[in-house]
Amino acid sequence: MKEEEASRQSFQFRLVTAAALLPIIALFVLVAIEVQFNRPLPGLTESRVFTIAPGVSFAQLSRNLHEQDIIGQPWLFNALGRFRGLENDIRQGEYALPAGATSVDLLALFVSGATLQRRLVLIEGWTFAEALAAIQGGEGVEVTLAGASRAQIAEAMGLAGNALEGMIFPDTYFYAAGDSDLDLLLRASARLRQVLGEEWSMRQPDLPLASAYEALVLASIVEKEAAGPHQRGLVAGVFQRRLERNMRLQSDPTVIYGLGDAFDGDLRSADLEQETAFNTYRIDGLPPTPIALASHDSIRAALRPIASEYLYFVADDQGGHYFSETLEEHNAAVDCYQRKLDNGSCEQLAEPTDNR
Numbered sequence: 001m002k003e004e005e006a007s008r009q010s011f012q013f014r015l016v017t018a019a020a021l022l023p024i025i026a027l028f029v030l031v032a033i034e035v036q037f038n039r040p041l042p043g044l045t046e047s048r049v050f051t052i053a054p055g056v057s058f059a060q061l062s063r064n065l066h067e068q069d070i071i072g073q074p075w076l077f078n079a080l081g082r083f084r085g086l087e088n089d090i091r092q093g094e095y096a097l098p099a100g101a102t103s104v105d106l107l108a109l110f111v112s113g114a115t116l117q118r119r120l121v122l123i124e125g126w127t128f129a130e131a132l133a134a135i136q137g138g139e140g141v142e143v144t145l146a147g148a149s150r151a152q153i154a155e156a157m158g159l160a161g162n163a164l165e166g167m168i169f170p171d172t173y174f175y176a177a178g179d180s181d182l183d184l185l186l187r188a189s190a191r192l193r194q195v196l197g198e199e200w201s202m203r204q205p206d207l208p209l210a211s212a213y214e215a216l217v218l219a220s221i222v223e224k225e226a227a228g229p230h231q232r233g234l235v236a237g238v239f240q241r242r243l244e245r246n247m248r249l250q251s252d253p254t255v256i257y258g259l260g261d262a263f264d265g266d267l268r269s270a271d272l273e274q275e276t277a278f279n280t281y282r283i284d285g286l287p288p289t290p291i292a293l294a295s296h297d298s299i300r301a302a303l304r305p306i307a308s309e310y311l312y313f314v315a316d317d318q319g320g321h322y323f324s325e326t327l328e329e330h331n332a333a334v335d336c337y338q339r340k341l342d343n344g345s346c347e348q349l350a351e352p353t354d355n356r
Contacts, residue, residue, distance in 0.1 A: 140177030166290025220290035233306035
């Protein structure tokens with residue numbers, strides 16, 4: 001009996017001891033696992049790019065990381081996701097994995113959705129066709145509008161008719177691989193509406209413009225005409241006064257736009273006689289659509305032009321424009337700067353001021 005009692009007590013002691021040690025062992029295991037999860041991954045001695053495709057499960061993600069030699073044991077990473085309850089929270093996309101990252105770092109990155117961003121610059125003065133080509137040529141952009149007509153693109157963008165010209169804003173845009181050309185067009189279109197709406201609300205009173213769209217048309221002409229940011233307000237003022245006095249705008253860039261592919265880089269007198277909807281030597285008022293992407297500065301200039309009495313301007317020999325109030329002075333400036341006539345015309349001109 002004593003032996004049985006001793007045996008029972010020994011068993012109970014071992015049982016109590018084991019029960020006491022279990023939490024310690026479990027804690028040790030958890031610490032060991034946590035250390036493993038927070039150890040820099042051997043496959044990330046340098047930064048790498050990794051893509052999570054749409055619809056990938058967490059288990060498949062773990063296998064993909066292993067197959068690309070980023071992690072050692074896929075089951076461990078899979079366990080980490082399940083243990084933290086995040087296996088259903090990963091977001092697709094392209095990620096930049098930093099050198100020295102841990103399993104915990106990767107999980108946090110994949111859940112954050114902080115995908116690799118690419119940079120696209122749309123330049124003021126571009127046509128819509130040039131901007132679309134830049135968008136569709138962007139690295140990682142999904143092209144969905146290849147072969148689409150202008151009317152189809154306009155419909156996809158929610159624009160009336162096929163009025164695409166000038167309807168996106170020139171700016172720097174960041175995007176992730178897999179974003180489509182339409183995604184970027186819609187973002188640039190929304191940005192234009194925002195900028196144009198804000199500037200229209202702050203416009204000068206009594207402008208000869210019936211709508212924000214007309215302001216955009218004028219801004220696109222200013223964009224192509226102005227020699228630099230400091231002259232946009234003066235150029236816009238000239239066109240505003242011409243509109244007020246029912247004078248034709250006589251803007252060469254509008255003629256060039258109307259010629260389209262027929263323009264060979266040399267604008268001739270005969271071109272100014274061409275009957276097109278954009279030839280402002282032949283039509284009254286504004287052309288029917290913008291002729292280019294207008295910058296914020298040009299939109300602001302069209303709606304808040306610089307006050308002056310100028311009605312004419314011509315490119316000078318300093319990379320800017322010479323502005324004139326009278327046709328006589330303007331003709332002298334044309335003779336001096338454009339025709340290079342040695343008839344004393346340059347001496348007739350007043351000394352250029354800072355705003356010329």
